[in-house]
Structures are given as structure tokens and as C-alpha cells.
Amino acid sequence: MSETIRVGMSQLAVAEAPKILVTLGLGSCVAVCIYDYFLKVGGMAHIMLPDSSIANSGVVNRGKFADTAIVDLIEALQQKGTAKERMVVKIAGGSQMFSYQGLDNQIQIGARNIKAVEENLARLGFTITNRSVGGNSGRSVFMDLATGAIRVKMLDSPEIIL
Amino acid sequence: MINELTPLQLDAIREVGNIGAGHAATVLSQLLNQKVSMSVPEVNILPLAEACDVVGGPEKPMVGVYLRVFGGAPSKILYLFPEEKALFLAGLLINDQEKCRNLLGELEVSALKEIGNILTGAYVYAFSNFTGIDMLSSVPALAFDMVGAIMNTILADLGEMGDYALIIETQLTACDESVDGHFFLVPDPDSLATILAALGVNDGCLKQSGSECPN
Numbered sequence: 001m002s003e004t005i006r007v008g009m010s011q012l013a014v015a016e017a018p019k020i021l022v023t024l025g026l027g028s029c030v031a032v033c034i035y036d037y038f039l040k041v042g043g044m045a046h047i048m049l050p051d052s053s054i055a056n057s058g059v060v061n062r063g064k065f066a067d068t069a070i071v072d073l074i075e076a077l078q079q080k081g082t083a084k085e086r087m088v089v090k091i092a093g094g095s096q097m098f099s100y101q102g103l104d105n106q107i108q109i110g111a112r113n114i115k116a117v118e119e120n121l122a123r124l125g126f127t128i129t130n131r132s133v134g135g136n137s138g139r140s141v142f143m144d145l146a147t148g149a150i151r152v153k154m155l156d157s158p159e160i161i162l
Numbered sequence: 163m164i165n166e167l168t169p170l171q172l173d174a175i176r177e178v179g180n181i182g183a184g185h186a187a188t189v190l191s192q193l194l195n196q197k198v199s200m201s202v203p204e205v206n207i208l209p210l211a212e213a214c215d216v217v218g219g220p221e222k223p224m225v226g227v228y229l230r231v232f233g234g235a236p237s238k239i240l241y242l243f244p245e246e247k248a249l250f251l252a253g254l255l256i257n258d259q260e261k262c263r264n265l266l267g268e269l270e271v272s273a274l275k276e277i278g279n280i281l282t283g284a285y286v287y288a289f290s291n292f293t294g295i296d297m298l299s300s301v302p303a304l305a306f307d308m309v310g311a312i313m314n315t316i317l318a319d320l321g322e323m324g325d326y327a328l329i330i331e332t333q334l335t336a337c338d339e340s341v342d343g344h345f346f347l348v349p350d351p352d353s354l355a356t357i358l359a360a361l362g363v364n365d366g367c368l369k370q371s372g373s374e375c376p377n
Contacts, residue, residue: 008211009314010321025220025310028318048210048314048321064210064321097315098228098303109318138311140221155223155307 010064014043021143028110030093035148036082050116066116130162179203183332185288201333220310227278234295235353278302293360323351
């Protein structure tokens, strides 16, 4: 069994083969997984919110927000010697766990997270190759750094490999 | 900051949680016609990254009933029940265990939401009476999924304000432990100062952005 590293809400992690990056029980949050298939180095960011400009406390925890976490993740990967042209980007999460009629903007946060992640990756010149996003189900995400494969587990449907 | 509360403030929050949960337990007991006991509420202040693990493993399937509280101290309320307990509870409410077999069936969902509604009504009423803060709850929403996914959806927007969640947790046990539920009250970051002020323990009042110190 390879060593697994858990990436909690608002955290990000970078590691190399044969480790496995894991985030369990992803709801409205989005896991952004970036992998350099040549070096077999990859990173995962567990993003909670779309945009750091909505933060109203002084010190911003950059790992929480799509705009800051993605920049930091790419920077951390580049410090490991990875090159942008070899990076494969996959995302998972952003589901709407509760169906609600209107009432609460917070409930649609999954969709807003997905949009923000897509926009920020596009702005930085990255293309998302695989995704498992939206819907109403929670996900667990396992990123195998030996192969770059992302295993997505859901409660009510068969496992997906991205 | 939320992680700098004094022991007195934590005690006050625990006490008001106790009063709210006491009323909710009484109502549940009347509803089910069963003895219901409750734990002394725990007030936990957790980093968001850990808050999703409060109820065992994050992948454990659970039923969550979620309500939003509006008014003077906006908050979130969440009930969590393990799968089989949720079905049992729904069966108790409609007084027919045979009918409650499918967790996502219309009848079961409706029964569980109604339980959330009734418990929240009692909780919010007691909380509001005690603190003098006006509170009103939304209609309930229900999800059956990994408990981590439910928690992280509920807690996500707290990240706008800080890195910690204040969670008031009570466990309710009914019918000789065949119903055990977790009950969470999560005040919005700005609401905490309001609640503490209403309880008269806002010494060195929490400096929260966007909220004045009410005196």
C-alpha cells in the first residue's frame, strides 16, 4: 500500500510517485489535480470558495480560494521542476448536496466553485482534460502519483477513473 | 477571533445550546411518545480542515437535514442521522416501520424533513426566548451522502470570514439508543458577537469585521 496524503478542506499538497493524494467526502468543494506525467509529480488543491476578494478578514488563507489556490499549486509544482507543457489537469467535486428552492446562495456554491476553477485555469493557460463535477453526490478523490489516474468514489454509483 | 473565546464565553454558549437542545429533546419525546435523552452540548472550535471529521469517518453515509436560521443571529442548523436510524425515525413518525424502507423515498424524506422542522422550531424558540434575539428558520433541505461531503458544503461559506468553525453539538438518544442523532448549530461568524452580547459575556467584545459591538 502506497503512502497516502490527506488533503483537507482549504489545504494543498504536492508529492511524487508512488504516493497517493486523497481527499475524502468532497461536497461543494472542488479538488484540482495537476500531474506532470514525465516526473510523476503531482499536486492537489482542495478549494472551498470561488474568489479571495470575498474574504473580509485581513490575512487570507490562500488555499481556500480558487483564484489563489490554483496559482499556489502551480507554483509549488514548478518548484519541484515540473513543466507546464507536461501538466495534465483534472478536476472533481462541486456538487450541490442539498436541493433547495432559491433561499440560499450558499447552496449553489458548488456550481460557483466549478466556474471559478475553470476560469482561473483558463486564465493561466491550462486545459482541463478530465472532470467529474456537479450533480448531487459527494465524492472521494484518490490521485495516484505513479500513473496520474484519478479515482473518484461516490456512494450511489460505480467508481470512475479520470 | 473565534478561536480566542474565554472559558466563560464558551460556558455561556454551551448553556444556551443546552436550553435549546433541551426543548428540542422534549418535543422529540412528545412526537415519538418515547423517552429521549440528550448529551451536554459540546462547543467545539475547529479548524475548517478538521471540522468535516467530527462525526467519524468522512465517507460514512449519513442523512443530513439542513436549515438556515435568519434574524438577529443568522446560523446554520444540521441534523445528522446514520442511515438505519433515519429510517427508524421516519418509521416512528408515520407510525409504520414497514413503509419506511427507502431512504430517498418521498415519504421518508418528507418525514425526516418534518422532524428537522419540528426540532428546529423548538430549539430556535428556546434560544430566541433566552437571548432575546429574533430568530426564524427556513424550510429544511435533505441530503443522504458521505458525511464529509455534507459537512464541507455546510461549512464552506464560513471560509469567507476565517479559518475556524464554532460548532455546538448535541447528541440525542431515543428508544434505548435506537435513534441517535447529532445536532449542530453553527452560528455565522458575525452572529457570535451578537449572541455573546445577548448573554452578557461580551467582555472585550469579539472584534468581528462588519459587526458593531452591541452594548
